[in-house]
Amino acid sequence: MRIVVLNVNTTAEMTAVIGRSAELAAAAGTEIIAIEPVWGPESVESYYDSFISAAAMLQRLLQLTDPFDALIWAGFGERGHEAAQELFDAPVIDITHAAAATACLIGRRYGIVTTLPRSIALIEDNLTTAGLLGRCAAIRATGVGPLDLDRDPEQTAQRFLLEARRCIDAGADVICLGCAGMAGIERRITEELGAPVVDGVAAAVKLAEACVTLGLRTSKIGPLAPPLDKPRRGWPIAAITSG
Amino acid sequence: MRIVVLNVNTTAEMTAVIGRSAELAAAAGTEIIAIEPVWGPESVESYYDSFISAAAMLQRLLQLTDPFDALIWAGFGERGHEAAQELFDAPVIDITHAAAATACLIGRRYGIVTTLPRSIALIEDNLTTAGLLGRCAAIRATGVGPLDLDRDPEQTAQRFLLEARRCIDAGADVICLGCAGMAGIERRITEELGAPVVDGVAAAVKLAEACVTLGLRTSKIGPLAPPLDKPRRGWPIAAITSG
Amino acid sequence: MRIVVLNVNTTAEMTAVIGRSAELAAAAGTEIIAIEPVWGPESVESYYDSFISAAAMLQRLLQLTDPFDALIWAGFGERGHEAAQELFDAPVIDITHAAAATACLIGRRYGIVTTLPRSIALIEDNLTTAGLLGRCAAIRATGVGPLDLDRDPEQTAQRFLLEARRCIDAGADVICLGCAGMAGIERRITEELGAPVVDGVAAAVKLAEACVTLGLRTSKIGPLAPPLDKPRRGWPIAAITSG
Amino acid sequence: MRIVVLNVNTTAEMTAVIGRSAELAAAAGTEIIAIEPVWGPESVESYYDSFISAAAMLQRLLQLTDPFDALIWAGFGERGHEAAQELFDAPVIDITHAAAATACLIGRRYGIVTTLPRSIALIEDNLTTAGLLGRCAAIRATGVGPLDLDRDPEQTAQRFLLEARRCIDAGADVICLGCAGMAGIERRITEELGAPVVDGVAAAVKLAEACVTLGLRTSKIGPLAPPLDKPRRGWPIAAITSG
Amino acid sequence: MRIVVLNVNTTAEMTAVIGRSAELAAAAGTEIIAIEPVWGPESVESYYDSFISAAAMLQRLLQLTDPFDALIWAGFGERGHEAAQELFDAPVIDITHAAAATACLIGRRYGIVTTLPRSIALIEDNLTTAGLLGRCAAIRATGVGPLDLDRDPEQTAQRFLLEARRCIDAGADVICLGCAGMAGIERRITEELGAPVVDGVAAAVKLAEACVTLGLRTSKIGPLAPPLDKPRRGWPIAAITSG
């Protein structure tokens, strides 16, 4: 089984981190292909970046030549997975949904710890349209941007622990990580706070494998049918020659 | 990995059917142990039966001597999985939740086709407390009871197809089977109506495997903590000598 | 008029307390028959206990030989009243619903003060499926278990007053007692905090009398119709010989 | 116990009908005082009439000289009961809430059959702010105005039966009468359709008696506290000399 | 274009303040006619006052002899605008709705700062029936009554700033003023807290102009059709001779 993991941003180091998370979660026969868009922001924490990335991610998908069995939309709280669902029969798993749905299996309410406060709105919108916000106890931000997570690892970890604890105080008994790239934080939250921690990328890999094994593909009888064939001027974007 | 699949009713034939569904969905290294309660109704389509079964299922779990990695609560729209979550660290997956959560991954809205009209209320209640009703387009009943599915297989199939179509007319693009034991109906719904079909037992097996592989266990820091140790007069039920 | 008050647990002292509350509330011609299940937990503060009790309560109802006019399901936030509704034409009143519905008549938002924090989830689920959570401002727990209420009465009272005040700070102007057996606490909350206090058992008695006087019986044209006649192996439980 | 039943309109014949309904429901020691406003519309089926009536009803309450124990706000889906709650410590029961809350005790979902289609919006608004709409399956109108119910009694009854049946088709298992003055219709709906029928006035009498017996009075620690003492020019309306 | 701005209370000074706000917001060709009811309370902060005012406002409208193009219902969180919608084809804009709808155009969530705590319930009810509460982050009260705003202007301003800040802490990025008559407070909130501030009267003028320019008039095919022609005893109120 081949699962494409599509990073939301253009930072290859982040793609590598996400890819490793995916590989750790993957079953023996699962091949992970971690990629990122050719153009777009190096990190995403705004509607502006999220919408640019959505188009860049869609373009990246058009360039895939080898078949794949499932696709993971690897941006927490980001836009655009429905468009990828339209493009392919293969299941498309948004990591936000994967995290929330999995968290609901092992607890009563979940909390999310993300990076910057402004990302909270994007995550809320994502979960609202997905119908998955009902069991969310809190979404909280550490204030540490996605590319700064490694700057002072211990301080970052302390921030995560603090906000995870606040989620628990608000009624969560499971924590979802609202970002990638924080190696080891899951273990610490579980050890220090007792709460299970769900990583969206890992969860998405398992849900993707589940759909593929069960022979489930994206429904084409409703709004996720293939886009109409029509002129789209200048699309896909022709040549991105320099970074 | 050992997954216990606990049938909601005492009909061993149904346990066997569910067990086969689970085995078909299971990964190579997964062992399925399909069991049913020792006492309780032979089929469940009322609150009364559902509450009797819930206690009988809990008692059956107390008799398990070998360890297991996950538990599947195999009654569609039934009561009691939270109690099993309290009893064990191992993940407990309600097949209703598994079906709904999986359906949401591959479509926009799901419909459920169940057996008797009175089961609709139980399913609604189950999904309401789980926070998963938001993307449910319709729950419809064929009028064929769970133990009568095989009486006239073609007529039963026609009834399922009719109600699945009505779910689609109501906005569903994915169908969940709200019962077990209808061999072949999934394929026919997909072939004749174009909609993917989710079987709750199969989906639950994959979600259970996912949790186990990811090392996720039921949270014990909130309301799913182990029950208090205390006198429970006459519990577990001592001797059920005859049927 | 004969009203059966069915205690959720097997502690006869608690049954007596509940019975007295019911009798104090009852009209002149109302006879209160307070009973408890033969088997099951001595107190209920978990899903596990709640589901065991539900079955035990149902069994206890099957043993009733004399007719009755209404039934009170006397466990705050517990499971199973719908099953009793299926069994009888006589109205079945869940004390949780009675408390919430009555509180809404005399205030804008109600708060609930219960015993242990883990009970909050059960109460929330109960009120969510009943459609009565919308005007609930807060559910708070004292941390004093149902069988420990009398251990240090003044401290218990202080805990209740503290959490009632927190409910008021959260917007409640009426308090519901989320447990039985706290003699005198209602008066103190009203005197010290000014809020009316609703006891679920007392409220349920009045609502039961209301239904009976109005000739209203549980509807049998929908999901609360009598359970199907069918084999239920080992049910009702044969002989509980020792406690 | 003295219960004032305040008719929403100025039609004395309707007051008499409502008064008789209330007396039939009242307990032995309950005195019913049925009154109507001195000014205002002869029937109410619009926001305009409802708001005029609300003020006229409030004025009528100011003229009460004898004490009373509870007040019934007898307009189905009408405005203003919160203002009466502010004026008095005695419980104030809106018949819309009484009907809906009582219906929820004996069924899973209720339907409402009212007079004119435009009243549906008022009823919806009333139940929405009361937090009681969640278990309403349908609100339907017969098209027969409140003062025309007696014009062709059999045709009126047929219209009620038709719309009650449509409520049942929409999922209701209990019917609430959304108007007064239809003698005998309750019995016919129950006999022909099998559904219990709740009359709001009768239900309100029992809920009022319940509150009084339990010593529950309107909470004064929140938004239902007495109105501030202040100049209100020309209020209450001085002299309504002719009709 | 002629826009009538109908103050909710009988205080002419407040009418003048509201009129000036409206004139400042009005387009060049818009004539503002600011009026108040002839009878009713001098300020409104309770259901009681709100329902008296609603009838008095309706009566005042019946006395209008000159045609007008739109009507502004100038009481924040008050009752009765639907009745005025029934009476006229001209658009009727409730200032509560105008403030909330406008705030949603320029921010993600809005907060409301009003006068007395008891007004919060009225505002919530108003926005709930209007379907506009979803993006409200908080409603907070300064504790300064509507007629006391000028008593100590700096202290009043500090109270407003404090509560506006608390709204922002609760997630609001726009502030709505839940009262009239606080000259200059908008500018201070924006300068000191950075949040845009919406005044309901000003917003209502622009929305009224918008509807008129677009040729949009209140729909008469649904529940806002003209009230039925019928006897309304003593209405409109005949002679209010003294204040």
Next chain:
Amino acid sequence: MRIVVLNVNTTAEMTAVIGRSAELAAAAGTEIIAIEPVWGPESVESYYDSFISAAAMLQRLLQLTDPFDALIWAGFGERGHEAAQELFDAPVIDITHAAAATACLIGRRYGIVTTLPRSIALIEDNLTTAGLLGRCAAIRATGVGPLDLDRDPEQTAQRFLLEARRCIDAGADVICLGCAGMAGIERRITEELGAPVVDGVAAAVKLAEACVTLGLRTSKIGPLAPPLDKPRRGWPIAAITSG
């Protein structure tokens, strides 16, 4: 005042139609600048097209050199307006929100008539995140694509009338046009069905003018603050040389 109207698709004829609608609605001193993206689909009726367009629209905005006072996001039910809100202080009005908010001012419930059935999902998502779906009675599609509206104008008009009538049957008393380019249909719906009709572009112009006149600008203290300054590889798209 300068208002930029940004068409969601690259079809210049559609831009011209939208521009004329905007000009007809605009006040005397308002200049309308109607533009379209340089790249992207010629029409939008899928998530795929909507997300491509969102990025193309954002890029088009970066190319604007002259200042403007407000921006209209002219795609019904489309994605991306929040990103534009982040980019500018000037108000950004999504025509979906403008239509819904305006419809709520003149009726109780609104219906939407759009082009293709698959657009319904996009419109629902748009209104759900905007918190404006509560008063939507129905969203219905004519089956006539946005570029085929002029193919058989009378048949198109009949389809619109049919679906508008179905919205009214579902409880709407106001109709919103869920597309642009259907000259004359508004007048026919109003004449034949009696319902006011709201055009989102026209409504957006008035709401934009309202915000500008009131000095209201997009809030920058919350999630709509300017995007962070950071590398965005290949963005904006360099050279789109041919269509």
